[in-house]
Amino acid sequence: MHDVTIIGAGPAGTAAGYVLREAGFSVLILDKYKFPRKKACAGGITPKAMALFPYDISFLIHRTCHRVRIRRPGGKTFIIREKKPLCYMTRRQDLDQFTLNMFMKKGGRFQVSRKIISILEKPGHIDLCFMDHKHEKQSIQSRYLIGADGANSIVRQLTHSAFGIMKYPALEADIPMDQPWKYPMEFDFSMGIKGYYWIFPKKNHLNIGIYSIAGHRGLTRKALARYARMRFGRTDMENIKGYPIGVGGFSESPAPGRILLAGDAAGMAEGLLGEGIYFALKSGQSAAKAIINAMASGKDAGDLYGRSVRFIRLELALHHHGAKGLYRFPALFLALARHPFCHKPFSRGYASGIPLSQNFFLNRWCIWKNCPRVNGA
Ligand SMILES: Cc1cc2nc3c(=O)[nH]c(=O)nc-3n(C[C@H](O)[C@H](O)[C@H](O)COP(=O)(O)OP(=O)(O)OC[C@H]3O[C@@H](n4cnc5c(N)ncnc54)[C@H](O)[C@@H]3O)c2cc1C
Numbered sequence: 001m002h003d004v005t006i007i008g009a010g011p012a013g014t015a016a017g018y019v020l021r022e023a024g025f026s027v028l029i030l031d032k033y034k035f036p037r038k039k040a041c042a043g044g045i046t047p048k049a050m051a052l053f054p055y056d057i058s059f060l061i062h063r064t065c066h067r068v069r070i071r072r073p074g075g076k077t078f079i080i081r082e083k084k085p086l087c088y089m090t091r092r093q094d095l096d097q098f099t100l101n102m103f104m105k106k107g108g109r110f111q112v113s114r115k116i117i118s119i120l121e122k123p124g125h126i127d128l129c130f131m132d133h134k135h136e137k138q139s140i141q142s143r144y145l146i147g148a149d150g151a152n153s154i155v156r157q158l159t160h161s162a163f164g165i166m167k168y169p170a171l172e173a174d175i176p177m178d179q180p181w182k183y184p185m186e187f188d189f190s191m192g193i194k195g196y197y198w199i200f201p202k203k204n205h206l207n208i209g210i211y212s213i214a215g216h217r218g219l220t221r222k223a224l225a226r227y228a229r230m231r232f233g234r235t236d237m238e239n240i241k242g243y244p245i246g247v248g249g250f251s252e253s254p255a256p257g258r259i260l261l262a263g264d265a266a267g268m269a270e271g272l273l274g275e276g277i278y279f280a281l282k283s284g285q286s287a288a289k290a291i292i293n294a295m296a297s298g299k300d301a302g303d304l305y306g307r308s309v310r311f312i313r314l315e316l317a318l319h320h321h322g323a324k325g326l327y328r329f330p331a332l333f334l335a336l337a338r339h340p341f342c343h344k345p346f347s348r349g350y351a352s353g354i355p356l357s358q359n360f361f362l363n364r365w366c367i368w369k370n371c372p373r374v375n376g377a
Pocket of ligand 1: 007008009010011012013030031032033039040041042043044045046113114115116148149150151152153154169170171172209241242243244245246262263264265269274275276277278280
């Protein structure tokens with residue numbers, strides 16, 4: 001019997017696996033794909049997410065962005081600049097392969113599972129039945145299970161059917177280019193969708209994409225191709241991929257028990273810009289720590305996890321309300337945001353890796369007081 005089985009080898013799953021292996025637990029990660037695998041994700045790592053990796057990932061960074069261009073409704077732009085990086089550009093496929101390798105270097109086991117058939121919570125353990133890479137049925141037991149299998153989570157469907165999340169779609173593509181660094185990182189809110197288009201410069205290509213909180217309407221390859229032609233005179237897009245982002249976890253408290261949901265599976269991505277890697281890492285690590293704590297104290301892991309993700313849920317709720325305001329009144333919101341007086345407290349905190357909740361309540365006061373937490377001194 002394994003101590004913990006984790007379903008999903010994305011950031012939430014491997015972050016949880018690494019913490020558990022460091023504590024000496026036997027851990028098996030199952031994923032439906034062999035790695036490396038392509039994953040729809042722009043690979044933008046914010047400073048607060050970067051700070052959560054327990055090992056160095058700097059060699060995976062294509063580009064460090066100190067400025068972001070914001071395009072407002074009507075087409076006017078403004079630039080947000082910070083001395084500290086605002087975002088690190090990586091390729092998700094490489095990042096996930098590396099984090100999985102780090103987990104396995106710690107002694108963790110990885111296996112491909114084509115299909116999860118059943119998950120049953122029994123007193124003291126979990127029975128899991130799945131189809132392996134040869135399409136043969138396998139049954140395993142573990143003391144705990146972490147569902148880190150993304151927005152369409154099968155673990156959530158089989159075990160937490162009342163746990164409701166929202167799915168916001170995003171679609172992306174790469175445009176190969178010799179000098180992608182000529183373009184700054186950009187969020188374009190001028191296209192009249194309840195969301196934005198993004199342009200993320202990488203080493204040898206631009207990653208462009210669309211994100212919307214209003215469902216799939218308008219999120220098509222055609223729309224992305226039209227945008228690529230309009231902005232860069234190009235239509236030769238590669239690696240076109242779409243996937244939903246799991247949001248809404250702020251309104252659901254994790255259930256007690258031995259099966260914990262983390263990352264997008266638990267709706268723990270934020271709805272404002274669709275950032276999910278930070279929340280996946282944070283919730284994956286919290287789930288692992290809750291299990292370690294439960295094994296030592298005999299307490300309920302689900303309860304401990306519920307308590308430890310309260311901060312994440314507050315953070316997600318703030319982003320949710322921010323998204324409601326921004327996408328309802330984008331022109332007004334961004335007209336205000338263009339003034340440094342309005343965006344500096346947020347961008348400075350953002351670049352220092354400070355979560356929004358701390359920005360929201362403390363940042364103005366901290367800047368006024370020249371507080372070291374904000375200045376990162
Ligand atoms: C187009 C797009 C762009 C994005 N850009 C960014 C960005 O720049 N920055 C950012 O922070 N966030 C971004 N996000 C959000 C981010 O990708 C997710 O929030 C994040 O990947 C969630 O991590 P996770 O570990 O919870 O789930 P995932 O990364 O989705 O990983 C889930 C894993 O589970 C596996 N799996 C799924 N189903 C099963 C199953 N039945 N059995 C076994 N394994 C299974 C999958 O193969 C996958 O490996 C983007 C999302 C999209 C769609």
